[in-house]
Amino acid sequence: MPSPFQHPILTRRQSLQAGAVGLLGLGMGELAELRAAAGNQVRPRACIYIFLSGGLSQIDSFDPKPNGPSAYRGEFQPIACRTPGVQICEHLPRLAARSERWSIVRSLTHRSNDHSAGHHIMLTGRSDLPAGFDPAMPRATDWPSIASITGAVTRSRNNLPSTLVLPERLIHNTGRVLPGQFAGIMGRRHDPWFLEASPFDPTHYGAFPTYEFDFARRDLPARRTRFALPDLSLPESITPERLSDRVGLLRSIDEQRRELDASATTAGIGRDRAAAVALLTQPTVRRAFDLSQGADRDLDRYGRHSFGWSLLIARRLVEAGVNLVQVNLGNNESWDTHGDIFEILRTKLLPPTDQSVSALLDDLAESGMLDSTLVVMAGEFGRTPAMQPTGRTYRGPGRNHWGAVQTVWFAGGGVVGGRVVGSSDRNGAHPNTDPQTPESMAATIYQSLGIPQTLAWHDALNRPHHVYHGNAIAGLL
Numbered sequence: 001m002p003s004p005f006q007h008p009i010l011t012r013r014q015s016l017q018a019g020a021v022g023l024l025g026l027g028m029g030e031l032a033e034l035r036a037a038a039g040n041q042v043r044p045r046a047c048i049y050i051f052l053s054g055g056l057s058q059i060d061s062f063d064p065k066p067n068g069p070s071a072y073r074g075e076f077q078p079i080a081c082r083t084p085g086v087q088i089c090e091h092l093p094r095l096a097a098r099s100e101r102w103s104i105v106r107s108l109t110h111r112s113n114d115h116s117a118g119h120h121i122m123l124t125g126r127s128d129l130p131a132g133f134d135p136a137m138p139r140a141t142d143w144p145s146i147a148s149i150t151g152a153v154t155r156s157r158n159n160l161p162s163t164l165v166l167p168e169r170l171i172h173n174t175g176r177v178l179p180g181q182f183a184g185i186m187g188r189r190h191d192p193w194f195l196e197a198s199p200f201d202p203t204h205y206g207a208f209p210t211y212e213f214d215f216a217r218r219d220l221p222a223r224r225t226r227f228a229l230p231d232l233s234l235p236e237s238i239t240p241e242r243l244s245d246r247v248g249l250l251r252s253i254d255e256q257r258r259e260l261d262a263s264a265t266t267a268g269i270g271r272d273r274a275a276a277v278a279l280l281t282q283p284t285v286r287r288a289f290d291l292s293q294g295a296d297r298d299l300d301r302y303g304r305h306s307f308g309w310s311l312l313i314a315r316r317l318v319e320a321g322v323n324l325v326q327v328n329l330g331n332n333e334s335w336d337t338h339g340d341i342f343e344i345l346r347t348k349l350l351p352p353t354d355q356s357v358s359a360l361l362d363d364l365a366e367s368g369m370l371d372s373t374l375v376v377m378a379g380e381f382g383r384t385p386a387m388q389p390t391g392r393t394y395r396g397p398g399r400n401h402w403g404a405v406q407t408v409w410f411a412g413g414g415v416v417g418g419r420v421v422g423s424s425d426r427n428g429a430h431p432n433t434d435p436q437t438p439e440s441m442a443a444t445i446y447q448s449l450g451i452p453q454t455l456a457w458h459d460a461l462n463r464p465h466h467v468y469h470g471n472a473i474a475g476l477l
Contacts, residue, residue, distance in 0.1 A: 125442025374413025
């Protein structure tokens with residue numbers, strides 16, 4: 001059985017296979033790998049990384065402080081989870097009822113209160129910012145994202161991309177793209193695939209269309225009503241039979257080009273094209289994208305909104321063969337609640353999150369995939385315990401950025417459910433016990449995926465780098 005991991009350096013044999021041309025450049029060697037993967041019945045390990053851009057308030061979600069100072073503890077009441085002794089916010093009742101399936105780390109910390117730096121830190125699993133870091137844009141010198149590293153060192157399955165990000169890239173309301181999402185010094189060919197299903201809108205936030213909102217309370221019509229994934233249907237003029245015939249003709253071309261000394265870049269393009277063919281032709285992948293084919297029961301359980309649709313598709317993609325799917329729940333820093341925090345969380349953000357993540361847990365458990373699929377939920381930082389006074393824009397108070405502590409949520413993939421790792425202090429301001437770092441979170445993801453600690457990835461200049469920069473969080477796996 002082939003190793004589930006791969007080194008990002010290509011052999012000459014693999015490079016030669018990239019010489020095959022035809023429909024999107026699919027080579028016969030890649031078809032052979034696809035057939036071999038189809039015969040492997042061992043359930044591979046996978047990860048769904050749910051990212052809450054903007055920063056979820058730990059106090060108003062998974063780390064309530066009912067006995068804290070009145071100026072800090074907020075309006076929400078805690079409720080008991082199914083796990084004895086564990087309490088979370090009253091507006092997460094479905095997750096509370098499923099606490100035996102998940103655990104939380106209440107003591108993750110890093111040093112930045114800046115959105116751009118926080119995104120880079122939590123999406124790459126590196127607390128230190130790279131030389132030349134630019135908060136205004138991604139740079140080729142950035143650290144690679146967790147998604148990019150996973151894509152580089154794990155073997156793709158069913159000829160699909162190893163990693164995917166949906167339903168959109170993370171973009172600030174000014175239009176600048178947030179750093180940390182890409183491959184950085186690995187080189188552009190290791191960027192994860194982005195499935196742009198949710199059009200960027202600088203004024204509307206949240207789980208559209210049901211839970212869409214505008215932070216500035218402008219009287220604007222709802223515009224984010226379309227959730228459109230790529231149309232993977234073949235044109236009528238290209239039947240599966242014709243496609244098969246055309247691929248069969250590639251053999252003679254492949255033989256003529258077997259001495260071609262293709263570069264690694266060419267090989268990378270060949271893999272991308274092969275993955276595109278897989279996305280176009282595999283029935284399981286096409287069904288994963290087709291929300292119209294979903295049973296009403298699934299759509300109702302996950303929610304008929306962008307959060308639900310995104311997590312339903314992520315679950316299908318993992319089943320189809322993608323190793324890591326990053327799901328950005330909320331565009332444009334939707335969780336950045338500087339004002340009206342309690343109204344926005346209560347009515348717009350916590351309900352769809354509670355519904356969709358709970359449905360994902362149930363779905364993975366019922367399908368037998370939960371043990372092999374790690375689910376992680378985090379933002380770029382937490383929020384300040386102290387309230388920000390109401391300003392001209394808001395009717396109610398909010399909380400500011402706070403990298404010093406946040407709660408990170410874990411389920412599946414070997415995670416022991418019903419546990420609380422670490423704690424924050426009385427005010428929810430700093431770790432009190434067992435502090436954890438973005439490096440330990442990333443290591444937990446890599447260990448759950450079965451990635452060896454000795455594995456390395458190589459940058460665009462072929463220099464080796466460690467995958468791990470910390471140890472997996474003790475007590476979780």
